[in-house]
Amino acid sequence: MKLTHLVAAITCALSFSAQALTYTQVALPTLNTNIETWSNGIAYDPYFPGAQTLGGIPFVLQQDRQGDKAFASGILTMDVDIADASTVYTLISTGWGLEGATVGSISFRSNGGSWHTVNLVEGDNVRDHYYGNFVNTTTASYVTQSVLGTNTEDTAHLDMQAFALPSIFHTEGLDRIVFVGFGNENHAPLNPNALDLRGVPFLAGVTVAAVPEPNSILMLLGGLGMLGVMIRRRTDA
Structure with missing residues (x-):
């Protein structure tokens, strides 16, 4: 030779x-929010349900029989069991929001029991899904803005986060993803007659990359x- x-x-x-490099689209086990009814949410309608490539990453966008397209508030646990996991891509945005408010978290557990948690902070790695009167910017380098929709006033969009996992997840594999939303789209904790203006995070898609x-x-x-x-x-x- x-x-x-x-x-x-x-x-x-x-x-x-x-x-x-392989991508695994994770099915959300529960949907409880129809983001189409949120500000300018009609922009989401053509994309749900279906397979979409957003920001260069494949996602499966879901819709249940009630028309729900995302999970907002509460705790959502996703058992995945993916070997050689390196990065988790998410579509997380919020409704409303105060700059700097911690509105939730996303956690990752390896098959060996190691945890890695990232807080969801308005203006850092999440922002309002609607470009209007609340938080319209992010500062985290791993956020790609408007992978769906446009980044212009009076329009809705979805942003993508690329959470790089610690090396232990490549060795042990990714066992579980846990999304937590602190806010409530109906009532604030201290004022039952007001919206929770800290921001209500919702999750619309998850994809795991492995090497x-x-x-x-x-x-x-x-x-x-x-x-x-x-x-x-x-x-x-």
Whole structure:
């Protein structure tokens, strides 16, 4: 085998390994909110239900028989059991919201029992789904704004968060995702006649990215190298 051929084979192997990144769309076990009824929410109607690629990531957007399209407030537990997990992509936005308010959290548990939790903070990694009188910006570098909809006044949108998991999740796998929303879209905790203006977070989609084990890639490259040596010896003989 010529050196150029071997280099080409290794390049192909590396290209294959780069493409081996897999995406698992997670079905939300419960939907309880029809975001189409929220401000300018009619913009969501053409996308639910269905498979959509948003911000370059595949999502499955759901809708139940009651017309609910997302989960808002309360606790939502998703058992996933995904090996080699590296990043969790979410579609989380809020209704209303006060700058700097912690409105919920999202937690990840490995198969070995390790936890990683990220708070959902208005103006940091979440914002109002409607570009209007509340929080319209985010500062976290892992947020991609308006992967659905537009980032202009008086319009609705969905943002995407890319939560990078600690390395332990690549080793142990991702067992569970837990979404927690503190706010309530009907009443504030201290004022039963007012909306919870801290912000009401809702979750509309989850996708988990996983990468192949490095050992698998090294074994593939090693095998190609040995094959090249064997062919070279036969050619020299």
